[in-house]
Amino acid sequence: MMKETPAKEDIEYWRWQEYHRVLADKSWKNKDVITAGVDVGSVGSKAAIMIDGDIYSWGVMRTGSNSPESATKALNWALEGTGLGVGDLKYIVGTGYGRVNVPMANKAITEIACHAKGANYIWGPKVRTVLDVGGQDIKAIRIDETGRVVSFLMNDKCAAGTGRGMEVFADLLKIPIEQIGEVSLKVAEEPEPVSCTCVAFAKTEAMGLLRKGWTKEKVLAAYTRAMAIRMANLINRVGLEKELVITGGQSKNMGIVTRIEENLSVKTLPSPDWRGNGLDPMVAGAIGAALLGRALYLKSQGS
Amino acid sequence: MGTQSVKVVILKDGHVLSRAKAFSGFDPSKAAEDACGEALKKAKLTSSEVDHVTATGSGMEMATSSDSTISMMGADARAGVFLFPSARTIIDVGAEEARAVKCDDRGIMIDFVVNERCAAGAGAFIEAMARALEVKLEEMGPLSLKAERASPINASCVIFGESDVVTLIHRQESKPEIARAVFDAMADRVSSMLFRLGLTPDVALFGGAAKDVGFVASLKRKLGVDVFIPEQPEFAGALGAALVAASRVK
Numbered sequence: 001m002m003k004e005t006p007a008k009e010d011i012e013y014w015r016w017q018e019y020h021r022v023l024a025d026k027s028w029k030n031k032d033v034i035t036a037g038v039d040v041g042s043v044g045s046k047a048a049i050m051i052d053g054d055i056y057s058w059g060v061m062r063t064g065s066n067s068p069e070s071a072t073k074a075l076n077w078a079l080e081g082t083g084l085g086v087g088d089l090k091y092i093v094g095t096g097y098g099r100v101n102v103p104m105a106n107k108a109i110t111e112i113a114c115h116a117k118g119a120n121y122i123w124g125p126k127v128r129t130v131l132d133v134g135g136q137d138i139k140a141i142r143i144d145e146t147g148r149v150v151s152f153l154m155n156d157k158c159a160a161g162t163g164r165g166m167e168v169f170a171d172l173l174k175i176p177i178e179q180i181g182e183v184s185l186k187v188a189e190e191p192e193p194v195s196c197t198c199v200a201f202a203k204t205e206a207m208g209l210l211r212k213g214w215t216k217e218k219v220l221a222a223y224t225r226a227m228a229i230r231m232a233n234l235i236n237r238v239g240l241e242k243e244l245v246i247t248g249g250q251s252k253n254m255g256i257v258t259r260i261e262e263n264l265s266v267k268t269l270p271s272p273d274w275r276g277n278g279l280d281p282m283v284a285g286a287i288g289a290a291l292l293g294r295a296l297y298l299k300s301q302g303s
Numbered sequence: 304m305g306t307q308s309v310k311v312v313i314l315k316d317g318h319v320l321s322r323a324k325a326f327s328g329f330d331p332s333k334a335a336e337d338a339c340g341e342a343l344k345k346a347k348l349t350s351s352e353v354d355h356v357t358a359t360g361s362g363m364e365m366a367t368s369s370d371s372t373i374s375m376m377g378a379d380a381r382a383g384v385f386l387f388p389s390a391r392t393i394i395d396v397g398a399e400e401a402r403a404v405k406c407d408d409r410g411i412m413i414d415f416v417v418n419e420r421c422a423a424g425a426g427a428f429i430e431a432m433a434r435a436l437e438v439k440l441e442e443m444g445p446l447s448l449k450a451e452r453a454s455p456i457n458a459s460c461v462i463f464g465e466s467d468v469v470t471l472i473h474r475q476e477s478k479p480e481i482a483r484a485v486f487d488a489m490a491d492r493v494s495s496m497l498f499r500l501g502l503t504p505d506v507a508l509f510g511g512a513a514k515d516v517g518f519v520a521s522l523k524r525k526l527g528v529d530v531f532i533p534e535q536p537e538f539a540g541a542l543g544a545a546l547v548a549a550s551r552v553k
Contacts, residue, residue: 065473067470067473101470136462136466157459157460158421158423158459158460158463159461159462159463160421162462164462195420198421199461200427200428200431200462201399201422201427204306207329210329211329211330
């Protein structure tokens with residue numbers, strides 16, 4: 001069937017890539033402890049399948065308006081092409097904003113514990129601070145060398161400065177969401193950050209600046225900078241200890257990552273090449289959930 | 304010159320001759336010209352016959368044909384006492400800002416509070432929730448009046464609230480109860496803002512949100528006092544500016 005290119009107005013610039021991956025060099029046997037983590041975020045639903053504590057496959061998709069349905073879809077997406085079924089999973093942990101709505105889960109665990117554990121898995125025991133930036137959450141988490149949470153802070157009052165604002169900008173400026181970070185870095189000089197990062201006002205904020213004659217790049221730079229400052233402040237409040245890593249959807253936004261690094265005068269551990277063979281920092285919560293699920297399963301078996 | 308629409312009032316010897324409104328859009332200056340043109344036409348006047356133009360609102364500097372400006376609070380205070388001589392507290396809830404003004408018997412502002420940089424206490428909150436509930440904005444108010452209680456939602460942030468509304472819909476909570484929660488949440492924000500200012504009766508309510516029966520009901524319940532609402536509350540700011548303009552004519 002012919003695939004038609006959508007008309008320019010119909011392109012949904014905010015829409016990021018949904019995908020799934022099975023690590024081909026791995027296989028599973030019946031005696032393995034196979035666990036799953038399902039992270040239903042406000043914007044993205046992620047699921048990871050782990051075999052004996054090693055990542056095997058994962059899936060990333062948009063959260064729909066129905067959390068239980070999104071959880072099921074994400075899990076099936078991660079299982080696709082593996083030959084595994086839900087019945088093969090020894091333990092399933094639900095996490096994220098919609099964690100209580102993961103129908104097949106054995107247990108729900110907060111995304112804070114899961115991102116901590118997941119970051120420890122992805123980057124190793126040197127990680128001490130995790131910044132997780134999702135669709136409507138910003139969390140700064142201090143962890144120990146085993147990936148356990150020491151303390152954390154989050155934006156509990158409002159969604160200002162979270163990923164949702166970027167989607168509004170992508171749509172308004174007609175820049176695909178996955179390029180928005182790079183575009184925001186194309187300014188000769190950093191503009192002053194915008195004074196208001198309220199997601200509900202993002203559109204008026206941007207229109208005001210465009211009206212002043214600012215370029216798209218400059219508008220994006222000003223907004224991205226303000227977001228990064230909010231995030232850096234949260235990290236400072238929880239107390240920055242190296243190494244620092246960023247998880248969640250905004251870990252892919254280089255405009256954010258670069259500005260946080262500049263603000264804190266510290267380099268983050270680089271993200272794996274998720275477009276290639278590496279793990280996806282957006283899946284950290286689901287990975288952590290699956291790992292915690294394995295520990296719970298083993299405990300229940302008395303080992 | 305509001306964030307969502309531009310409103311124009313033409314006044315002659317203390318009587319309103321005409322009103323007009325246009326969406327601010329990308330070019331508020333143009334919207335102001337259009338609205339002024341329409342108001343002049345309705346009043347059968349030409350722009351040279353107008354003695355003084357005073358602009359107000361968040362985009363007041365974009366009203367290119369104005370002779371002077373007045374703060375939004377100043378305009379609210381002036382219009383408040385003009386419309387309701389006993390009014391001493393004026394609440395104005397627009398698309399993106401909520402504010403409350405305390406004034407004296409001459410309509411001079413004494414003190415004010417604003418809810419800025421956050422959409423949770425402003426009209427944008429109702430709009431976002433109406434979208435999430437998939438009901439028309441103007442249906443929100445009547446819908447909420449059918450509720451006996453309010454469903455719990457996060458009222459501190461539009462974005463959090465939206466997610467909560469979606470969850471509640473899937474839990475099959477009734478739409479009237481969710482709508483009621485939205486207005487209760489708004490009324491909470493406005494009353495906590497008033498708490499900082501102190502509530503001096505009588506109270507008048509201006510701005511687009513004053514047209515919403517659901518919000519008005521929640522606010523009255525919350526404040527425990529009656530609230531005066533003019534016939535076209537979204538034009539109150541423009542009326543205040545016109546009154547100021549009249550006093551500035553030599």
